[in-house]
Amino acid sequence: MPVRTLRGFRDLLPNYLEDFRWVESRARAVFERAGYREVLTPTVEPFELYEEKEGEQIEESMFVFEDKAGRRVALRPEFTASLARLFAFMGGEFKLPVKWYYVGNVFRYDEPQRMRYREFWQAGAELMGASTPESDAEIMSLAWNTLRDVGLGEGALIRLNNVGIVKSMLEAWGVSGEMQSRVLTWMDKLGKVERSEVERGLAELLGEERGSRLMGLVDVEGEDPSELEPVLRGFEGSVEALKNLEEVYDAARAVGMRVRLTPFLVRGLAYYTGTVFEAFVEDIPYALGGGGRYDGLVAEYGGPPTPATGLSLGLDRIVDAVREKGVRVKRERSGVFVAVVSDDLRRRAFVLVESLRAAGIRADLDLRGGRSLSKQAEYADRTGWRYVIFLGPKEVERGVYVVKDLESWEQLEVPEGGLLDFLRAGLD
RNA sequence: GCCGGGGUGGGGCAGCCUGGCAGCCUGGGGGCCUGUGGAGCCCCAGACCCGGGUUCAAAUCCCGGCCCCGGCCCCA
Numbered sequence: 001m002p003v004r005t006l007r008g009f010r011d012l013l014p015n016y017l018e019d020f021r022w023v024e025s026r027a028r029a030v031f032e033r034a035g036y037r038e039v040l041t042p043t044v045e046p047f048e049l050y051e052e053k054e055g056e057q058i059e060e061s062m063f064v065f066e067d068k069a070g071r072r073v074a075l076r077p078e079f080t081a082s083l084a085r086l087f088a089f090m091g092g093e094f095k096l097p098v099k100w101y102y103v104g105n106v107f108r109y110d111e112p113q114r115m116r117y118r119e120f121w122q123a124g125a126e127l128m129g130a131s132t133p134e135s136d137a138e139i140m141s142l143a144w145n146t147l148r149d150v151g152l153g154e155g156a157l158i159r160l161n162n163v164g165i166v167k168s169m170l171e172a173w174g175v176s177g178e179m180q181s182r183v184l185t186w187m188d189k190l191g192k193v194e195r196s197e198v199e200r201g202l203a204e205l206l207g208e209e210r211g212s213r214l215m216g217l218v219d220v221e222g223e224d225p226s227e228l229e230p231v232l233r234g235f236e237g238s239v240e241a242l243k244n245l246e247e248v249y250d251a252a253r254a255v256g257m258r259v260r261l262t263p264f265l266v267r268g269l270a271y272y273t274g275t276v277f278e279a280f281v282e283d284i285p286y287a288l289g290g291g292g293r294y295d296g297l298v299a300e301y302g303g304p305p306t307p308a309t310g311l312s313l314g315l316d317r318i319v320d321a322v323r324e325k326g327v328r329v330k331r332e333r334s335g336v337f338v339a340v341v342s343d344d345l346r347r348r349a350f351v352l353v354e355s356l357r358a359a360g361i362r363a364d365l366d367l368r369g370g371r372s373l374s375k376q377a378e379y380a381d382r383t384g385w386r387y388v389i390f391l392g393p394k395e396v397e398r399g400v401y402v403v404k405d406l407e408s409w410e411q412l413e414v415p416e417g418g419l420l421d422f423l424r425a426g427l428d
Numbered sequence: 429g430c431c432g433g434g435g436u437g438g439g440g441c442a443g444c445c446u447g448g449c450a451g452c453c454u455g456g457g458g459g460c461c462u463g464u465g466g467a468g469c470c471c472c473a474g475a476c477c478c479g480g481g482u483u484c485a486a487a488u489c490c491c492g493g494c495c496c497c498g499g500c501c502c503c504a
Binding site for chain 2 (some may be wrong): 004007050060061062077080081094106108110111112113114116149172185232267270271340342371372374375376377378380381382387390392393394402404406409411416
């Protein structure tokens with residue numbers, strides 16, 4: 001009975017994982033250089049952790065089930081809620097600001113599509129207890145620098161907005177929770193559907209005048225943020241948010257990021273209160289990462305009121321982009337494969353291999369047995385070994401090893417006592 | 429939820445319209461090679477998603493089902 005992976009889940013194979021771990025390590029290095037330290041939270045969380053900050057409909061896109069005690073539990077769909085929860089409980093023990101990062105798998109019950117899986121990998125960071133513009137800019141820089149360090153810096157672009165601008169307008173109009181997120185959803189559609197369609201949608205929700213006022217926001221895409229000012233006249237909170245947007249924008253530009261103001265960018269999450277951003281790379285049609293400021297979340301989980309900002313990177317998508325763009329991680333040959341002329345030397349080869357391994361050198365031999373020397377050499381070549389040692393009666397008798405370098409295709413004799421030094425020199 | 433494209437050896441495909449011995453590439457095992465030449469030549473193993481129907485005959489035509497991929501919606 002053949003059994004395969006569940007829909008939307010994948011097996012990750014060595015060639016893929018090699019690239020994946022490389023990207024992951026670059027992200028970790030970026031985070032650590034900025035002073036972030038790793039935390040790990042549970043894969044399974046109480047459903048309420050996610051319920052509180054979104055409507056009920058998010059349950060559809062999550063793995064939710066009952067455990068044996070009848071509790072409603074969920075596979076984590078993201079990390080931010082967990083870290084905010086963690087901070088709410090433990091934050092008092094740490095000097096502020098707290099800087100945490102994570103790497104892990106997350107789960108979403110969506111219909112799988114290109115680069116959309118039901119289990120995928122995120123690396124991200126949260127900065128809690130700081131609200132300066134530089135805090136947001138630093139979080140953005142983590143995305144920017146990761147893309148740069150995996151070779152995607154060329155066409156990288158950060159789209160930036162501040163949801164406080166539009167949220168303040170809506171609040172001034174008395175537009176409430178459910179209605180608010182419907183408005184935001186429409187705005188988010190800009191760039192995906194016809195402008196006139198969005199206009200119609202907003203007018204339906206808010207009326208002609210207010211709708212067109214909102215549309216006035218989007219026209220300054222990419223321009224100087226101060227151009228938004230006239231549009232916002234009369235909305236106190238919006239003006240403040242705009243000022244913050246300008247400062248974050250300037251801070252990000254000051255450290256060399258390519259940033260584009262995108263007033264219709266609102267992101268799906270309801271918990272964002274200020275800065276929001278997404279990271280893109282030219283020719284890749286979806287965001288490789290994103291994040292923003294969520295100043296209310298920690299308090300919602302019972303912690304002290306705490307300003308916070310964070311990001312997450314879609315590792316799978318970045319790996320895909322790296323491959324797509326041909327930045328390609330180079331695979332290097334390594335280690336030693338010991339090939340034997342005849343089966344009766346296998347024990348001797350095994351002893352040699354184990355001693356090499358003990359000395360810290362990657363080594364292997366043909367464990368199938370009964371294979372010609374040419375087959376063993378071919379195997380060593382095709383599976384990426386750097387050296388082949390040909391072990392036969394002649395070598396044993398003379399106390400030497402015949403070592404072939406599969407990179408240069410050169411071959412030479414090394415005396416038994418000199419093997420370790422020779423290999424170490426070559427493999428380093 | 430809606431709309432497309434597909435299910436044929438391990439992977440990727442052709443064959444289907446026009447029913448008649450199931451083919452190619454790659455990967456796997458082996459030989460040429462009685463001691464290694466990244467190659468070449470040769471050999472071997474391995475498949476028509478499931479269930480009905482039509483037919484002398486079904487991978488091919490018809491009906492039903494299941495599954496996969498992609499697009500839309502959504503996307504924490």
